[in-house]
Amino acid sequence: MTVILDRRLHAFRPDLADEALRGKFDAERFTRGEPARISVPVAPLRPAPDLARGIDTELLFGEAVRVFDRADGFAWVQADQDGYVGYLPETMLGEPQEATHRICVPRTFLYPEAELRKPPMGALSMGSRVRVTGEAETRGTRYFLLGDGGAVIARHCLPLGETLGEDYVSVAQTFIETPYLWGGRSGFGIDCSGLVQLAMMMVGKSAPRDSDMQAEFGVAIEREELRRGDLVFWKGHVGMMEDAETLLHANGHTMSVARENLNAAIERIGWLYERPTGYRRPL
Known part of the structure; x- marks a missing residue:
């Protein structure tokens, strides 16, 4: 069947x-x-x-x-x-590898050794998983040495199992002015639902990936009930409330993660995507 x-x-x-x-x-x-x-x-x-x-x-x-x-x-x-x-x-x-830590800042450099003056080998996004095999310190800066080779700033890492607290909005705020990227889910470029998912992941909450999936997440509420952390949905778009009046979202208007007044956003978005389709509070 x-x-x-x-x-x-x-x-x-x-x-x-x-x-x-x-x-x-x-x-x-x-x-x-x-x-x-x-x-x-x-x-x-x-x-x-x-x-x-x-x-x-x-x-x-x-x-x-x-x-x-x-x-x-x-x-x-x-x-x-x-x-x-x-x-x-x-x-x-x-090959599969058991990670020990996650990157806990929007972006961090990967160095060839414990020395920030060396040209970086690349950069990692928040949410990336690494296996720490050692530590080193150079001029007072502490580094984690990785099993794959290279080193990252130790304070940019969080042990697996630990979170950035409970307030996912504060995590999302660290992405302000990050470029908007359709399908993006990293500190180098992110879309509306990617921002919601990644911010929640870093506080230990599991959220679906796409906005239509997230529109079934949590419980439905009325607009008058909106508070910090609630989600506002349009057809194909989602934003997160910073407070009862301010929307935080990755959007194609500013081409970045930005904050704007919710009423203003509803009027601006309405001509193309109509009014919001729903309001939800993640559990």
């Missing part, structure tokens, strides 16, 4: 599908997939194995995935964090 499945959250094709979908989808064969992890700072995830296609979302360094297929330089994967399915270049994958 074949049922309607969301291709963003279920791995299925006529020739191959996730073993968990056996009996729900007719495929030629099924697989449980094999574990891997993201080995680049940011890995764009696409709906097809084609670099010309727009991205659905991004996976961050160290995040775990299951690999269902590898062909023509692409891997078909599902993210452990939120279950998102898509394609990425196979070169962006590495």
Whole structure:
């Protein structure tokens, strides 16, 4: 029997599908997939194995995935964090590795050694997972040494299992003026629902990835009840309330994460996307 499945959250094709979908989808064969992890700072995830296609979302360094297929330089994967399915270049994958810490600032540099005067090897986003194998100090600055090689500023890392408190709005505020990027989910570029998801993840809350999924998250409330942390939805867009009157959101108007008065935002957005479709309070 074949049922309607969301291709963003279920791995299925006529020739191959996730073993968990056996009996729900007719495929030629099924697989449980094999574990891997993201080995680049940011890995764009696409709906097809084609670099010309727009991205659905991004996976961050160290995040775990299951690999269902590898062909023509692409891997078909599902993210452990939120279950998102898509394609990425196979070169962006590495062997599974148990992380010990997460990056807890919007962006941080990865240095070749414990020395900030050295040219950085790259940069990592908030939410990236790293394995710390040692420590070092240079001129009073403490570094973590990583199992993959390189070093990061120690205070930019948080042990796995610890959070940035309970206020996800304060986490989202650290992304103010971060560039807007459709499908973005990192400190280098982020979209409206990516901001909500990443901020909540850093305080230990699990949120769906896309705004239509988040529109079913938590409980419905009335506009008059809005307070800090509540979510406001339009068709294809979501924003987070900083207080009862101020909206914080990644948006294509300013092309950044910005704050604006909610009433002004409703009027500005209304000509193209109509009025808000709902208001919700995450549990």
